[in-house]
Amino acid sequence: MYRPARRPHPIEFSLAEALVLDCWLQREIVTRAGINLATALAHRGERVSLESLAAVLTEHQEIAEARACLGWARSLLDPADTEIPIHARGSEMENAAPPRNTPRPGTEDFTVTVVMPAADTLVMFEFLCREIEEAHGSNLLDAFVNPAEFWALNNLQCELETGDFYSAVDDYDRQLEAARTLLIASKST
Numbered sequence: 001m002y003r004p005a006r007r008p009h010p011i012e013f014s015l016a017e018a019l020v021l022d023c024w025l026q027r028e029i030v031t032r033a034g035i036n037l038a039t040a041l042a043h044r045g046e047r048v049s050l051e052s053l054a055a056v057l058t059e060h061q062e063i064a065e066a067r068a069c070l071g072w073a074r075s076l077l078d079p080a081d082t083e084i085p086i087h088a089r090g091s092e093m094e095n096a097a098p099p100r101n102t103p104r105p106g107t108e109d110f111t112v113t114v115v116m117p118a119a120d121t122l123v124m125f126e127f128l129c130r131e132i133e134e135a136h137g138s139n140l141l142d143a144f145v146n147p148a149e150f151w152a153l154n155n156l157q158c159e160l161e162t163g164d165f166y167s168a169v170d171d172y173d174r175q176l177e178a179a180r181t182l183l184i185a186s187k188s189t
Contacts, residue, residue, distance in 0.1 A: 009121040009163050011114050011156065015066060016073035018112040020152040022063050023070050025054035028090075028143045036090060036143035040131050045180035048187050049116075049124040056114045063112060068101045077148035077155075084136045086151075088144035119179035121160055126176055128157035 028036055029050045041047050131139055137150045
């Protein structure tokens with residue numbers, strides 16, 4: 001099997017981005033098992049990479065301590081003026097808007113850094129390029145309850161774009177297929 005020589009990729013999130021992504025992943029990937037993402041997920045490996053990110057974010061104590069601040073985080077990530085209008089069609093689990101508590105002083109500018117395996121980041125990058133950059137979230141609308149979720153995913157795609165191992169390499173398609181195969185194999189063990 002082809003195994004590209006790639007390193008794990010660190011991803012840095014603002015606290016607001018981490019909170020919004022954590023909530024979205026817990027709701028749509030963990031609880032709902034990707035049902036609302038059926039039209040967006042082109043390969044099983046994409047769901048596996050999102051499950052990995054959900055697990056890594058869940059482990060961060062800072063995110064757990066700030067979960068009551070989801071409304072605040074969403075308000076920060078939902079720009080008033082944008083060329084891409086996102087009309088979310090998803091629904092909250094409790095059918096109630098999250099409180100707009102603010103994080104304790106000094107933590108608003110806190111960043112969360114996670115390190116994802118190379119295969120996960122490559123597959124996630126491909127998913128985000130296709131669904132966020134190219135489709136502007138149109139296949140994800142049923143999974144969004146707030147436009148901030150689109151913008152958090154957009155920011156993640158921009159962060160992954162800085163990786164040194166993506167579309168600029170000649171064997172990108174081969175690396176992507178190897179990464180997908182690796183993720184599926186790791187899930188079945």
